[in-house]
Amino acid sequence: MRVPGAAYLIVSAILFTTGAVGVLVRRNVLVMFMCIELMLNAVNLSFVTLGRMMHALDGQVAVFFVLVVAAAEVVVGLAIIVAIFRRRASADADQINLLKW
């Protein structure tokens, strides 16, 4: 069975929305972080699909860029979260409140 390209795009949009809602709703920094990763992967999916639909390679190339950048961000982000966790033993975004207004 051949799945039409549009279906992939719809999945991608659903993933992206799920991620976005997750970031807004969840308070745990790690979960927020994962939701953002979900959004990035939605982007990847749509790039791949669009590239495939247009029979062009640059969509796939873009995915590589996004993957690499996302990997770099994961490294840095986890490092920051670990640093915070060490000092506060909590990953709840609501407790990160020293800096306000």
Next chain:
Amino acid sequence: MQIDYAAVAPELVLTGALCIVLVVDLVLPDNRKGLIMPVSLLGVAGTLLALLALAGDPTRTTLGGMFVVDSFAVTLKILFCVAALLTLAMSYDYLRKEGIHQGEFYFLLLCSLLGMLTIASSRDLLPIFVSLELVSVPAFVLAGLQKIDVKSNEAALKFFLFSILSTAVMLFGMSLIYGITGTTNLAEIAVRLAATPVLRSIAVLSVFFVVVGFGFKISAFPFQWWVPDTYEGSPVPVAAFLSVASKTAGFVGLLQIMFIAFHGLADVWRPFIAAVAILTMTFGNLVALTQRHIVRLLAYSSIGQAGYILLPLAVVNVNGGSVNHEAFAASIAYLLIYAFMEMGAFSVAVAYGREGGYFIDDYAGLGYRAPGLAVVMTVFLFSLAGIPPLAGWAAKLFIFRAVIDGHEYWLAVAMAVNTVIALFYYAKVVRRMFFEPAGDGPLGVKVPLLLQATIAVSTVMVLLVGILPDLAAHLARMSTLV
């Protein structure tokens, strides 16, 4: 594919320099880490030389049209290098006193600078995205470099979360654009957008996503929440770097995309941008009124300034695009001038902060304890407020000029009102410094030599450009893309 090595020479020099910095950091014993600073300084200076060698050359295009070196790119790269030099000079003593790892700091700073250099040359969505991340990712670490300080950790975390969230949104917009047009090249996008009117609504949606992504980088309302927190928590020179260089990088990307790729849709996004610009400046200026911490005050002021810089985008393509050139030049000129006054204000904050503190209360009576420092701070603050004959006035004049040229009188009036509101909090600091008795702060602040140099350079530029605004205006007009 042939690569024009002359065109990428500055980036190559900088890459070499940051590799050396990394290695030197590994080899040097802990008590000699200070040596990395001159090495980095030399690296940036070398980059600057390579850039100056490119200045005035005809446009070079390489890497399959993704990398362009024109006067726009060269001017902004020079600005980035100067901002980095000033930050380096500002950081040296600060890092030693705060006990921050110097090797990592300089390496990360240069990495971020590399991203800035490449973004100025990128004329394609993908390199713009990669460069922007190259600017931001090292900056996350820079913000959190005071590892033992919880505030610094928080600063980094907020910066990080907001940043990647906006990146994700921006990328989604980019993927939509790619889907509609089948290309990521900015000029091509413009051509194909004009040819495919059917998918206009998706195009508008994707423009919206991209603007949201950049809105975060340039701290536009309502994506500015991280700014004051991050600036306050980060090491102060990092805050200066973020508020000048990182913000300018965001604007560089945004200006390119809006003016080159999306100008055909200007009718749709113009009111949106106008609203964002006005909200940004009003929010920044109003909240700044209540601030008690000098870095937070500067942070909110920099949000206000971002609103001014954004405003010329609200007149793109009115009158059939006759004002585009002026509007673009106005934003560039503002960025050029803004860099020096903001850097100047931050360097005074660094110079005084170590001994005297970072709260505005701590500035009471500074005019009697350290008159020199108080006078230059006044110069920078009044320049930011736009009082002639200081450079900030000329910057505002260019914006007003572009906006009125585009017949957007109400925007000009809104900005004028904002200018008056802003004066109030700048004058508040000045008032504390001069109109209050000396207080019990430190008497006669000792300013390290490098910091003196930063302050001196900024002061001279602010005064010089204020008296001869053409220095900035001419450069800006040469360096537009439209």
Next chain:
Amino acid sequence: MDFLAHWGLTLSVFLPIVGAALIAFTPKEQEKTIKFLSLAFTFLPLVVGVLLLRVYHIGMTGMQLETNRSWIPSIGARYHVGIDGISLPLLELTLLVTFLCAIYSLKWLPEPHNPKGFLALMLLLETGMAGTFIALDLVLFFIFWELVLVPMYFMIGLWGGPRREYAAIKFFLYTLFGSVFMLLGFLALYFRASPHTFDVLQLQRIGPSLPSGIQNLIFLGMGIGFAIKVPMWPFHTWLPDAHTEAPTVGSVLLAAILLKMGTYGFLRISIPIMPHAARTYAPLIGALAVIAIVYAALNCLAQTDLKRLIAFSSVGHMGFVMLGIATLTQIGVNAAVFGMVAHGVITGMLFFIAGSIHERYHTREIPQLGGMALRLPILGGLLAFTAIASLGLPGLAGFWGEVLALLSSYNPLSALSSHTFRVYMVAGGIGTVLTAGYLLWMIQRVNLGKVPAQWEGKKLVDVQPLEMVAWAPLLLLTLGLGLFPRLIFDVTTHSVIGLTKLLGG
């Protein structure tokens, strides 16, 4: 002479700023050097100013001694300066009054004692004030205009009275608010003019042909800026505070010169460039002017602080100036320029005296003074003389500006409703009577009567030689201009005729 004709104006305007820079680099302890520098760098511009009179042709219409050089080519702003009969008296007044202030400051400096800062700011102020009167390019005009803000802000805020900070920031915010709108007006004018230009003289040729709707809008924008500076009712509320709190020299400069920048802006920029809008707004300006006259006079009756009283009287006097301008006639505008100079001389003098009174009594509350003519006969006499000049006694300088302004409103420009202006004339006439009333009452309360018990046995020094030196020129001018009004009118008339021609008068 050739050099003087080309660069004399520039020299007279920028010498003070050079002096300010020199003072800034002089160590704080060397007070003598600092005072000498301030004296020298206010005297030299005055000398240049007097020499300029020799190269200036009094009988000529139009700009003279012009310099026109490239400055900011990318936005079309030029360094264009020049003077005509309207600006010449104001320029000379600026140079003279600042010099007198420098003399006065040799001995009397406000607390906290800091001659370096104070005198440097005074010199900076002079550049701004003098520059405003010679600038013929809107951007240049704006720079000079704004240059005045910061020094005055510090002067009031640092050396002022008890409510100095409030007064300083109020002055700053009000003026900046006005000037940003003025700047928007300038820019709108620039883009409406074809070819685009900031040059005042070119705009005077281009401006009148702009559509009337645009003219009205731009006139309004600029008008806010100028009106706040004048100050016109209801934008005057910053003035009593600023005047009352400012140190003596600050009040003198504020009254004698700063206020004139607003009225000068109307005469040099708004009216000639947008004559149509000027005709439209003239009745409104006239109405606000007479309201100011009557309102200020009534307020003066209620004041107990001597400086505040003089400050409110300034609002009234500037009302007469604006009334003269609003008639848009040759007589009216002549009267306005004369009134500006006379007010500068007389009110400047009054503030000097108020400062000296405060110096001696450490209070300016009128009820606490009294019998000054007995204790300090010379100071009392000078106060009486100047106050009488201020109320417009014939034979003294205050007379001509007021009476001619009223006279001209009997017969305003033919395009204006003469009925309206005759009502203004009557109201203004009532204002004159009230003015005479409050000033005479003030003299009576301060000079006459019994010396209050608290001053009995206290040593009070009468006018000292240095004060006399600083004041003599103003006193002589008060008398001289009153007896020989042609000293001013001969200079102004030709330029005023040129101006009113643009209005179709």
